[in-house]
Amino acid sequence: SQQGEEDPQALSIQEGENATMNCSYKTSINNLQWYRQNSGRGLVHLILIRSNEREKHSGRLRVTLDTSKKSSSLLITASRAADTASYFCATRRVPQNRDDKIIFGKGTRLHILP
């Protein structure tokens, strides 16, 4: 089954504005992680939120998790040109064994306009 479907697929905003990206998933999860990927580069971990948490902050990032709706949002405040990247959510399902994988969504391409 598909997990971690982000929307929008692409988002363009002016520098200084806030960017909000959403992620929906289908099965029960253990945690949800957000990653950033600059074009052609590696996956940089941004933030992890556990299934028993509702909100987490890290610098300009704010992540929420609503397990009843099976959805999460990533908010980047006061966006900068350097925030231009693709953003992926990845879910870790309730494991059948201890070392379950994480499953990625298709990502949101964020473009910050100068």
Place this chain on the structure above:
Amino acid sequence: EPEVTQTPSHQVTQMGQEVILRCVPISNHLYFYWYRQILGQKVEFLVSFYNNEISEKSEIFDDQFSVERPDGSNFTLKIRSTKLEDSAMYFCASSWTGDSGNTIYFGEGSWLTVV
């Protein structure tokens, strides 16, 4: 900050050739993963590895693929006979444990081009 390192960063190979992608996970981590990302597509799980054996593998990880931890630091992905459709970015990742609070850290990737 500790990081996962991968080599090579880019490799071009002839179809049918064998390729080995190398990874050095974060030193105290116990769980290791390979993922791949075909250009413009989503990141796909290939295999997870723990305690010197494969824990889980996806449908993509067929008999052409194998993984090995030959020593205490390296973790390799071998593709025995590459196909054009194996062209992708391959990511190695590691985590300390498999439980809910632990982040999976990814390397910069190895870009494989099969011609």
